[in-house]
Amino acid sequence: MDCRTRIISNDYADLIVDFDLEENMLENTAGDFCFYQVEDNLRIFYVNREELPDLSLSDYRYLYLPVCYGLMQNGGVVPSGFNTLALEDSGILRVQREPLALTGSGCIFACIDSGIDYTNAVFKREDGSSRILAIWDQEEQGGTPPEGFLYGSEYVRAQINEALQSENPLEVVPTTDISGRHGTALASIAAGSSINEGDTFLGGAPDTDIVIVKLKQAKQYLREYYLVPEGTPCYQENDILTALKYVAGFARTAKRPVCICLGLGSSFGDHAGNSLLERYIGRLNARRNIAVVVPAGNEGNSGHHYRAVFAKEDVNPIREAEIRVGEGNRGFIAEIWGSVPNYFSISLRSPGGEEIRDISFRLDTTRIYDFVYSETRVTVDALLVEQVSGQQLVVMRFEEPTPGVWTIGIRSEETTVLAVCDIWLPIKQFLTGETYFLEPSPYITLTAPATGQSAMCVSAYNGTTRGFYQESGRGYTRANLIKPDFSAPGANVSAVIGAVSGTGAAAAITAGAVLQFMQWAVVEGNAPLVNGVEIKNYFIRGARRDTSLNWPNQEQGYGQLDIFETFERLRRV
Secondary structure, eight states, rough: OOOOHHHHHHEEEEEESSSSSGGGGGGGGOOOOOEEEEEETTTEEEEEEEGGGOHHHHHTTTTGSSOEEEEEOSSSSOOOOOOOOOHHHHHHHHHHHTOOOSOOOEEEEEESSSSSOOTGGGGGGGTTOOOOEEEEEOOOOSSOOOTOOOOOEEEHHHHHHHHHSSSSSHHHHHHOOOOOOTTHHHHHHOOOOBBBBTTTTOOSSTTHHHHHHHHOOOOHHHHHHHHOOTTOOEEEEHHHHHHHHHHHHHHHHHHOEEEEEEOEEEESOSSSSSSHHHHHHHHTTTSTTTEEEOOOOOTTTTTTTEEEEEOOTOOOOOEEEEEOOTOOOEEEEEEEETTTTTEEEEEEEEETOOOOEOOSSSSEEEEEEEEESOOOEEEEEESOTTTTTTTTTEEEESSSHHHHHHEEEEEEEEOOSSSEEEEEEOOGGGOOOOEEESSSOSSSOOBTTSSSSSSEEEEOOOOHHHHHHTTOOOOOTTTOOOOOOEEEEOOEETTTEEESSSSHHHHHHHHHHHHHHHHHIIISSSTTTTHHHHHHHHHHOHHHHOOOOOOTTTTTTTTTHHHHHHHHHHHOO
16 A cells, blocks of 8 residues: 555554654554655654554653644625725735835745635736646645645646636646635735726735645544544644645745745644644744744634632642533543643543542543443543643543533642643534633633744734734733734635635735735845744834733734834834
């Protein structure tokens, strides 16, 4: 069996590792595996599931299990005519005009998402030819993969132009965007063409070239492990890693600046930037002529985060996190992260009063609990020391939870220092029925990879009122790093499919501004070696800050995006 077949087969498990796994776990697998090397020792292995143990933290490192990511659009699409409010409020329209006249010319916009409707006029030039350099459809296996990659099908501009001239384009280039047209929306916001001199439509960087990666859907065994509802768009961390490597290659081979927009997010992880994906994004963002923009997520108002703080010598070292579970909930995962040097013991009480006391794990173990008076099964994985963060980690997987209030008891066993314990539930798209904490904290609700140190993390504000968009994720990170970096318009932003809301739209607006800056810096030679970290800090310096608020803050970081003011400050300097 070739590696391409293993990559797409649900019979093979995917593992992301940063060491030579062949010398360890795979020595007894009869050789039924293959791997793809992302860089150095960062590899993705595809291994026969029959030769591996079931998914659990006692058998795998938490870091190496691919996390599932969802699309960062909040609510549905609102039918609406085109307006330029978001472009105006972020300063993009003023920078498009003379004397700067920055439209992303000579740059590349890369969108890693649900795909694109390449036949839409907003991705064409005036002569009808495509502005898209390439599309890598990871799901479509009927074509040829990109050079250096093992799966999916790549379609380049010549093939796309041929398709556009045919009566049935999808017979020539069989790729489209069917997951709510999320990728199409973000690409149009960031890089849509000027139609009727901008009266009908206009994106942030209308003259940039475009590269698209349509991510393949997560394998069924992972969807089942994370209890993702059927039909919900869901993408694996390792496919995002390969997509990033693919689009970063355009900066090197085409010798052009690339802005990468990720419209994805996940609540799984330590919320401190330690995932392999976040660390890889950090390395990309430090390379010259590459910038990665990520959304803050839409979990700020979801009630999916609980924080317990224990003061030194707290007289009551016990907290109770109550989770309201509604009817029709198939199941969910709760991740509990406890701070160093503390040790926390955990208990669980069902809505019917059955209780599991003192789930205390001094060694890494997996335990399964079946409740007598309900069909609920809870699998508990525990690590006293998670290998990268050093934090205590408990993962509770609820299957067929009884409706009502479930109570997680948290006891701090160390009373000599300040202790903090956080619990996160999945993003709202990955839940069926109502599931939320009765006493949630809206802070530290950024979704990965927004908690990474180097990526440009963008929350959302309402461009009409300039008030904070309440559904937006909020900082800081669990390591107290100041995130988000700034905010951008994210409420009712005009896309080619209608008005969309969420931090995905805010990230796309920001990507348009990044492409404008890259044209000025790299294409026009004003700062030819600029990287994503530098661009982020140029934008922070130019951000709009209301003097009545304290900055930075957990909602909008260092302010609201204003690329025109960024150039004004450069001029004054």
